[in-house]
Amino acid sequence: MKNVDLDINVHYITRVEGHGNVVVKVKEGELKECRWEIPEAPRFFEAMVRGRKWPDISQITSRICGICSVGHTTASLRATEKALDVEISEQTLLLRKLLLHGETLQSHVLHVYFLAVPDLLGAGSVIPLAESHTDAVKMALRMKKFANDMCDLFGGRTVHPITPCVGGFTEVPTVDQLVAWKKRTVEEFVPDAKATLALLKTLPMPPFDRETEYISLHRDDEYAFYDGQMMSSDTGCVPEEDYLGMTNEFVVPHSFGKWTKHNRDSLAVGALARTNNNFELLSPMAKDAAAELGLTPHTINPFMNNVAQFVECVHCAEDSLKLLDQLIETGIDPALSVDPPITPKAGRGVACVEVPRGILVHDYTYSDDGEVVAANCVIPTNQNHNNIERDFEAYVPQLVDEGKDSAEVQQHLEMLVRSYDPCISCSVHLVEL
Amino acid sequence: MNLACEDASFSVVVVGVGNPLLGDEGFGVEAVRRLAKETLPSGVLVLEGGTSSLDVFLDLGECQIEKLIVVDAVRAGQPPGSLVRVDLTDGEKQGTGLGVSLHDLGLLDSLRLARVMGFEPQKIVLLGVEPEKMEWGEGLTPRLKETLPKVLDEIKKEIQSD
Numbered sequence: 001m002k003n004v005d006l007d008i009n010v011h012y013i014t015r016v017e018g019h020g021n022v023v024v025k026v027k028e029g030e031l032k033e034c035r036w037e038i039p040e041a042p043r044f045f046e047a048m049v050r051g052r053k054w055p056d057i058s059q060i061t062s063r064i065c066g067i068c069s070v071g072h073t074t075a076s077l078r079a080t081e082k083a084l085d086v087e088i089s090e091q092t093l094l095l096r097k098l099l100l101h102g103e104t105l106q107s108h109v110l111h112v113y114f115l116a117v118p119d120l121l122g123a124g125s126v127i128p129l130a131e132s133h134t135d136a137v138k139m140a141l142r143m144k145k146f147a148n149d150m151c152d153l154f155g156g157r158t159v160h161p162i163t164p165c166v167g168g169f170t171e172v173p174t175v176d177q178l179v180a181w182k183k184r185t186v187e188e189f190v191p192d193a194k195a196t197l198a199l200l201k202t203l204p205m206p207p208f209d210r211e212t213e214y215i216s217l218h219r220d221d222e223y224a225f226y227d228g229q230m231m232s233s234d235t236g237c238v239p240e241e242d243y244l245g246m247t248n249e250f251v252v253p254h255s256f257g258k259w260t261k262h263n264r265d266s267l268a269v270g271a272l273a274r275t276n277n278n279f280e281l282l283s284p285m286a287k288d289a290a291a292e293l294g295l296t297p298h299t300i301n302p303f304m305n306n307v308a309q310f311v312e313c314v315h316c317a318e319d320s321l322k323l324l325d326q327l328i329e330t331g332i333d334p335a336l337s338v339d340p341p342i343t344p345k346a347g348r349g350v351a352c353v354e355v356p357r358g359i360l361v362h363d364y365t366y367s368d369d370g371e372v373v374a375a376n377c378v379i380p381t382n383q384n385h386n387n388i389e390r391d392f393e394a395y396v397p398q399l400v401d402e403g404k405d406s407a408e409v410q411q412h413l414e415m416l417v418r419s420y421d422p423c424i425s426c427s428v429h430l431v432e433l
Numbered sequence: 434m435n436l437a438c439e440d441a442s443f444s445v446v447v448v449g450v451g452n453p454l455l456g457d458e459g460f461g462v463e464a465v466r467r468l469a470k471e472t473l474p475s476g477v478l479v480l481e482g483g484t485s486s487l488d489v490f491l492d493l494g495e496c497q498i499e500k501l502i503v504v505d506a507v508r509a510g511q512p513p514g515s516l517v518r519v520d521l522t523d524g525e526k527q528g529t530g531l532g533v534s535l536h537d538l539g540l541l542d543s544l545r546l547a548r549v550m551g552f553e554p555q556k557i558v559l560l561g562v563e564p565e566k567m568e569w570g571e572g573l574t575p576r577l578k579e580t581l582p583k584v585l586d587e588i589k590k591e592i593q594s595d
Contacts, residue, residue, distance in 0.1 A: 127542045130549050141550050145491050158488060 001397040003029040008410045015115040015125065015414075016422050022413050024396055031396060036389040036417070038255040038424060046375045054080050054166060054344055054370040061362065061377070062160050065423060067110070069160045070103035070151060071355030075362040078227065080166050082349030083366045089336040092168045094323050095154055097226050099161065100353070101316040101323075102150030104225065105189075106158075107356035108271070108309040109147055111421045112196075113140035116306045119415045120203040136199055139192050143313075146189050150320075153181060166342055175332050182324045189317050197289050200310055205303035205419075206412060210394045212300070212387055213264045214273035215246060217354045223274070223281040223315060225354040231277050234263040240352040243361045247378050259386040260378075266386040269358025270420060271308035272299060286315035302391055303419045309356070344370025357381055357423055381422045391416055442497035444476035445592045446554070449504045450486045450540065457513075457564035457577045461504040464584055471585070477592055486540055490547035501554035502591050503540060504584070507561025514563060514580040516587060521557040558591060560584065 006026035012019050025033040045064050049057050058076035062069040074096060081088065088096075113136075114126045123129050130137045148158040153173055155161025163169045173181075217228035218237055229237040230246050238246065249258040261267060275282065275290070279297035282290065290296070290311045295304060348365045358380025365374040395416060399409045449465030452458045462481050469479045482489040486503070509517050521544060544557065562584060565574040573581075 125542075127545060130545050134549060137546065137549050141491060141546060148488060148491075159485075 001026070001029045001031070001400050002403075004400055006396075006400070006406050006409060008406065008413070010410060010414060013414050013417055015118070015418055016424065020417065020422065020424050022392075022410070022417065024392065024409070024413065026396065026400065029400075031393065034389065034392045034396065035254050036385060036392060038385060046377055049364070049372045049375045052372055054084060054342070054366065054372075057364065057372060058164065058166070059160075064377070064379075066159050067107050067423060068103065068355045068357070068360070070099055070155060071353055071360050072362070073155075073161050073164050074100055074226065075351045075353040075355075075360050076364075077164060077166055078351035078353065079349040079362040079364045080366075082351060083347040083364055084166070084342060084345055084349070084370070085347065086167050086342055088167060091172075091327065091330070091333065091336045093226070094327050095169060095172060096164065098320055098323050099151065099154035099164065100225050101320050102147055102154055104316050104356055105313055106144065106147035106151055107421075108313050109140065109143045111356070112200075112306055112310055112313075113137075113143070115421070116415075116418055117199075117203065119411070119418065120205075139195055143189065143192050143196070146184070146192075150181070153177060168336070172332055172334055175328055178324050178328050178332070182321060182328070185317055185320055185324075193289075193314050193317060196310060197292060197314075200293055200307065205301060205306065206415065207301065208303060208391075208395055208398060208416070209300045210302065210391055212390070213262055213267040214276045215262065215267050215269050215359060215383070216274040216277045217352055217359060218277055219281075223278050223283075223319070227351070227353070230352060230359065232262060232267075233273075233277055240361075241350045243350060243352060243359075243363070243378065247361070247383060249378065249382065255385060258382050260383045261386060266390045267383060268302070268387045268420075269380045269383045270305055271312050271356070272302065272305040273358060274354060275299070275308045275311060282311065283315045283318035285318045286311050289314045302387075302416060305419045305421065309421065342370075344368070355380060357421055358383060379423075381420075381424060384420050384422065388417060388420060388422075441495070442476075443478045443499070444474070445500045445502060446478045446480065446493060446496070446498050447502045447504065447588060447592070448480045448482040448486065448489055450482040450484070450489075451506055452484050454569065454571060456566050456568050456570055457562075457573055458506050458567040459571075460506045460562050460564065460573060460577055463573055464504045464581060464588070467581060468585055468588060471589075473589075473592065487543035487546060490543055490552050491550060494547060494550045494552045498554035500556040500558065500591075502588060503557070503559045504588065505540060505559065505561050506564040506567070507559070509561070509563055511563045513565035513574070514576045516580070516584060517559075517561045517563070518587075518591075519559040519561070521559050522555075560587060560591065 008024040010022035021037040023033055023035040049060055057080055058073045061076045062073040064072050118125050152158050156163035163171045214233040216231055217224035218231035219228040231237045246262050247260045249260050252259050293307045295307050295311055346368045350363045353360050360380055361378040363376040364372050367373050399412055449461035451461040453462050465479050465481055507517050562580055565576050
C-alpha cells in the first residue's frame, strides 16, 4: 500500500437497515485498524418464543423484521410444520412461493433503487433523484408498489403477513385475482424491469474482486428460495438440518452481530452467492439480463450483489408467471389451504429459506403440548459481517493504490457495505459476557 | 393496504404517522385511532400511517384529495404538548422555522417522492405535537395524553375549514 495515513470513522453508515460503524486506520501505508462494528442492540426473539404455542410462533418471529417478514414467516412455518409432521398441499406450496417472490421483489427493488443506485448516480439519497432522474424514480416507486401489492394479495398485508398459518392459509386469492395479477405482471412489471436493465447497463459497479466461499440453498430442479439443501461453493451440499456445521456462529468483541465461517476465513450469503451456486437454474429472461450486465456463474466482485439482486427480480417475475399458470389451470380450492386441524407433538424442525439477503434458518424444538422449548435463528446478515470486514482489509489497499483520498476511500467502503444490503437489526443476538 | 383508489375522491384524508412502540413518537397514530371512533362528515378518510408514510401516500396516489392532514410528533423546541400547524402544500417550502416533524426526513421526503407519482392533494397540512419522551414502551406520557382532546378538536376544525 502507498505510504499514506487514513483515519476513517463512519458512525452509523447511512442507507442500510440498522446501525453499523466503519473504522479504518492506516498509518504510513500500514493498515492498523479495520473493523465493521455492529452496535445494534440484541432483539431476544429466540427467548421470546420459548413457552409460546405453535400457532403464535410465526406471528411473533415475523416481527424480527419489517423488510423480510415474509421470509421469517415462511421459515417459521416450515420449521413448525416439520416439527409437528404437518404436510401442506401443492396449492399452499405454490402460493407460499408466490408470496416469497413478492418479498424478494419488494426488498430488492427497495435496495437497488433507493439504497444502492443513488451512489452510482452521485446522489446522497434517492430524494434529489426525484428531480434529476424523475422517470427512473417513477419506475422505482411503481415497482415497489407492485411488490407491495403482491405481498398484500398473497399474504394479506404488505408487511407482516396475516394469512399464512401452520398447514396453509386462512384466506387464499381467487382464480380471477390470479389472472389479474398475471396480467399486471406482464403489462407493468416486465416492461419496468426491461427499463431498469437499460439503466443499470449505464451504471458499472466499482471494480474489486475477492473470492470467498459462497453459501446458499440449492435444488436440482429449480432456483431455490423456499427450501433445498445448504450448498457451499467449496464443499458441496448438506441437508438443512446440518446448518450448524456450515454457519459456525461465533462472537467477536466489536459486534453484537455474530460472525460465521466454514471452509475459509469468512463466507458470503445473499443474491450473489445464490447466482454463483445456481446460475443455470435462473429463468431464461434472468439469464439474458445477467449476460447483459456481466454477471456470470463465477462473479467474485461483492458490488455485483446489486446486479445479482436485479437479475433475481427478473427471475422472480418470470417464475411467478409459471406458478400463476399452474394455479390458474388447477383452480383454487379454499378447502385445501385453510387452517387444517393440527395435533401438537414433541419434535424438532429446522427450516432454511432464502430471503433477500441470504439463507435464513429457524430451528424450533417443541414439547408434547406444542410449546417451544428451544429456538435458534441464524440470520443472513450475520453470516456476512465477517466477510465484509475481510473485504475491507483487501479493498483499502486497492483504493489507496488507485490514488483515492480519504473521502473517496470512505465512500467506497460505505458502498461496499451497502452492496451486501445488510439488515442489521435482524442480525443482532444476545451476547454472553 | 388496498385502498382501491381509482376514481375515488375524498374531501379530507387524515393520516396519523408514528411508532406506537416509542412512547410519544406514536402520538399521530394514537390521535387517529381516537378520531376514527368519532362521527365525521362524509368524504373524510382516516388512516394509520405508522412508520410507512410513503406506502400510504403511494396507495392514495390515484385518489382525488382536497385536503391531506398529517398528524405527527413534531420537535419544534416548544414545551411538551404544544401544538404546531405547518402548511406543506407548496413542495418547495422547506423549513418554516417552526421546527421539524420527528419523521421530518421521512414525511417531507415521502411527500416529495409521492408527488413524482402524481400524489397531489390540493392542500397539505401537518398538525404536530411536541413530544415529552420518546423511549421504548407503549403509551403516551400523561402530558401528551392530556393534549389529545384539544388535538382532536383542532383536527376536526381543520377538517371543516377550507
